[in-house]
Amino acid sequence: MTNKNQRRTLRAEETFIFALLALALVILIANAVGTSRLALNLYEREITPEFNREAEVVGRTVAAQFARAIELGIRPEDLVGVEEFLAPTLEAQKRFDYLLFADATGKVLFGKGRNTALYTEAVNQGTISLAGPAALALGEKRETPRVRVFDLGHVMNTAVPIVVQ
Secondary structure, eight states, X not given: OOHHHXXXXXXXXXXXXXXXXXXXXXXXXXXXXXXXXXXXXXHHHHHHHHHHHHHHHHXXXXXXXXXXXXXXXOOGGGOXXXXXXXXXXXXXXXXXXXXXXXXXTOOEEEEEESOHHHHHHHHHHTSOOOOSOSBOOTTOOOOOOOOEEEEXXXXXXXXXXXXBO
């Protein structure tokens, strides 16, 4: 074998090894991407209900305070310092974009936080509908208000109605 043939053989072997390594790298990257995507889907499927439960608990706690004020005869429009009342809760819950107090039509009466415009836009477009009874008739059994969760794309909105007698 001549020197020239040996060089060609070496180059062919080097090219084959390089192609094999490149193929192995592509397969490893594809596997990592697929595994990451699967893990993300599983994470979202498991963690989203936990976030929704947390939002529901916070919403019910805040709604109970408003319900108490309304039961004492204070009209929602006459409440003062609502934003200041919502601020510590919003500060403690870093994952929350906003806390809002809206009437039965979805009109925001009070609100605090970022992305409040996202909520208003969703109400105006009909993505969120808060229609439902705002009060119970006398003698009617008080039940736990129905919480509604709306997916607004990158934000989940949890609406907790304030039910008063």
